[in-house]
Amino acid sequence: MSTDDLARGHSSATLSEASRLTVALSPELRSLWAGARLCGPAFTVQGAGGDNLALHHAVLQAPPGSVLVADLGGARYGHWGEIVTVAAQQRGIVGLLIDGGVRDAAETERLGFPVFSRNNAILGTRKDFRGVLGQPVTVGGIMVHTGDLVVGDTDGVVALPASSTERILGRADAHSSSTAPTS
Numbered sequence: 001m002s003t004d005d006l007a008r009g010h011s012s013a014t015l016s017e018a019s020r021l022t023v024a025l026s027p028e029l030r031s032l033w034a035g036a037r038l039c040g041p042a043f044t045v046q047g048a049g050g051d052n053l054a055l056h057h058a059v060l061q062a063p064p065g066s067v068l069v070a071d072l073g074g075a076r077y078g079h080w081g082e083i084v085t086v087a088a089q090q091r092g093i094v095g096l097l098i099d100g101g102v103r104d105a106a107e108t109e110r111l112g113f114p115v116f117s118r119n120n121a122i123l124g125t126r127k128d129f130r131g132v133l134g135q136p137v138t139v140g141g142i143m144v145h146t147g148d149l150v151v152g153d154t155d156g157v158v159a160l161p162a163s164s165t166e167r168i169l170g171r172a173d174a175h176s177s178s179t180a181p182t183s
Contacts, residue, residue, distance in 0.1 A: 047071065
């Protein structure tokens with residue numbers, strides 16, 4: 001099953017409405033490149049602004065198929081770039097949602113790795129703080145737990161609680177069926 005099958009092809013907007021919950025992240029978190037689609041279970045990372053060691057550890061520990069969801073406090077540093085993208089892809093990680101800055105946008109797009117971030121920034125980072133992995137983080141105003149379903153597209157990003165995902169997808173399926181054009 002592809003990671004996009006996890007959301008049954010529904011858009012972030014449809015899933016947000018179907019959830020009847022507050023699942024939409026701040027619209028300030030945007031795709032690094034046009035047309036990016038993010039979909040997979042979250043693996044959470046609590047890091048420190050200006051330090052990307054926690055992200056390196058997350059790449060090594062996240063299960064294949066995961067979306068890394070990182071809280072770096074919105075810091076304007078290049079926490080993520082081409083080198084970490086290549087390592088993440090080799091480990092089977094399917095995307096990144098980061099409340100912080102990233103760099104190497106053209107290379108990341110060329111590699112087809114979906115990244116949703118608060119900003120683009122080229123300031124370098126330290127590697128001092130191991131961070132905390134797998135614990136709840138707040139990203140874009142929403143608490144995200146490891147295992148929650150993260151879906152991002154042109155409209156925005158949602159984080160669906162793991163305990164509610166099937167119910168939300170059922171509502172989204174019903175909504176899509178009722179609004180489908182008939183011939």
